[in-house]
Amino acid sequence: MIWPGVPTVPVTRRRDEEFPLDNRKLRRAIDQGAWVRVAPGAFVESADWRSLRxxxxxxxxxxxxxxxxxxxxxxxxxxxxxxxxxxxxxxxxxxxxxxxxxxxxxxxxxxxxxxxxxxxxxxxxxxxxxxxxxxxxxxxxxxxxxxxxxxxxxxxxxxxxxxxxxxxxxxxxxxxxxxxxxxxxxxxxxxxxxxSRPLADNVRETESRLLIVRLGFPSPRLQERRILASGRVVFGDFFFPDANHWGELDGRGKYLSPESDADRSTADIVIDEKNRENEIRRTVRGFSRWEPSDIAPRRLYDILTADGLRSSRPRP
Structure with missing residues (x-):
């Protein structure tokens, strides 16, 4: 088993010989949002705390x-x-x-x-x-x-x-x-x-899948693999084989995070993703894309039906 690493952000502890704050300054720093109390006697600066998932x-x-x-x-x-x-x-x-x-x-x-x-x-x-x-x-x-x-x-x-x-x-x-x-x-x-399914890459994919089924849409296949005409290998989060419909859940982090692709600009990443989507669309009957904020009954139902996927149930 591969153990995940403990975050490496600096932790300031009361037991440290050079603890920088007295009790009054510490309380004020926490109240003002400059510091976060992680555990009794352990504190992290708010900027470092926000950098963590x-x-x-x-x-x-x-x-x-x-x-x-x-x-x-x-x-x-x-x-x-x-x-x-x-x-x-x-x-x-x-x-x-x-x-x-x-x-x-x-x-x-x-x-x-x-x-x-x-x-x-x-x-x-x-x-x-x-x-x-x-x-x-x-x-x-x-x-x-x-x-x-x-x-x-x-x-x-x-x-x-x-x-x-x-x-x-x-x-x-x-x-x-x-x-x-x-x-x-x-x-x-x-x-x-x-x-449960062993191919859900994250908890939002699980949430989407369960809601999709509850809304009356067919149960999708996960991580659909395709080789496109260009030779590019792609994976789709959701695929509905009977409808030949492709679905993808995207967070904005893949476009905005500097760690997502250090060698390319955000514009290059967006353009490449759009080219990928266009190539996939040529191979399927329907294509849907949604964000985590769209995982709500009416919102997701409207997205999927507008893109041509049929449900056995009325709009919630």
Whole structure:
């Protein structure tokens, strides 16, 4: 397994000999938005914090909390997901999730959110001097407690076959582990596993796919591979074979992020993408493109139907 790196932004800690702020200046800096409190006694400048993706922010929180723990702990749920690079749909919490033995009866508070679920039978691996729940265990723990779409997104991320280093787990392993557990939420987790797909590259693709089916459109194939007339190999996020309809979900980051293609300008990237789209359009009957902000029932329904894809249901 390839461990994701902890973000390298500078972290200022109270225990540092040259901590730059007294309590009053620190409170004012946080209130004014100049600094962010990551964990008790650990702070990051806001500009550095904003440069991180949400999952990286939570991963940094987890590491800072773990570094301050006086005894080994079992990090689980969102904390384990961040450490394992399992993205989630929606906001990451501020508290760091820890699973404890039922008999302990510890309360949540401060930077820690404790889950008194018991430690017997849970699947863990060593991490940073502590334990975290395994990818399969983490995905199941979240699938048991999250709404359906978010639960499927977590499963999709865990079984994603195009991940660098390979998938973190499989649906077979998830089902096997689920059979060994007596925790609540088994039915919810089984429904999420049944709806999961190993080719969803990100949580927004999962959200789109589930909404597309709910709106009455046919279930699409994912990551459709085509060799265009120019010899260019392309992959489509969604493809509806019966309608010969191609669909793509695009965030603006691919055009605006300097890391997306350091050797080309934004204009060059946009022109190349437009040429790619035109070439794809010549091979299909219909083509749809949408952004994450379009993933809402009426908006996505209107986009797909306007582009010629038929639904079995009326407009929501």
């Amino acid at each position: 949400p999952i990286q922010r939570h991963r940094l929180r987890v590491k800072e909390v773990a570094d301050r723990a006086r005894a080994p702990q079992v990090y689980s749920h969102f904390a384990a997901a961040a450490a394992l690079d399992i993205d989630v749909l929606g906001a990451w919490p501020d508290p760091v999730d820890v699973t404890i033995d039922r008999a302990t009866g510890g309360r949540s508070g401060g930077a820690i959110r404790r889950h008194a679920l018991g430690l017997d039978g849970i699947d863990t691996i060593v991490w940073n001097g502590h334990l975290i729940t395994s990818p399969a265990q983490t995905a199941l723990d979240l699938a048991r407690c999250l709404p359906f779409t978010q639960a499927v997104a977590v499963i999709d991320q865990a079984v994603w076959v195009r991940r660098r280093g390979g998938p973190l787990t499989t649906t077979e392993e998830l089902r096997r582990l689920l059979e060994l557990s007596t925790r609540r939420g088994t039915g919810r987790a089984l429904r999420a596993i049944a709806a």
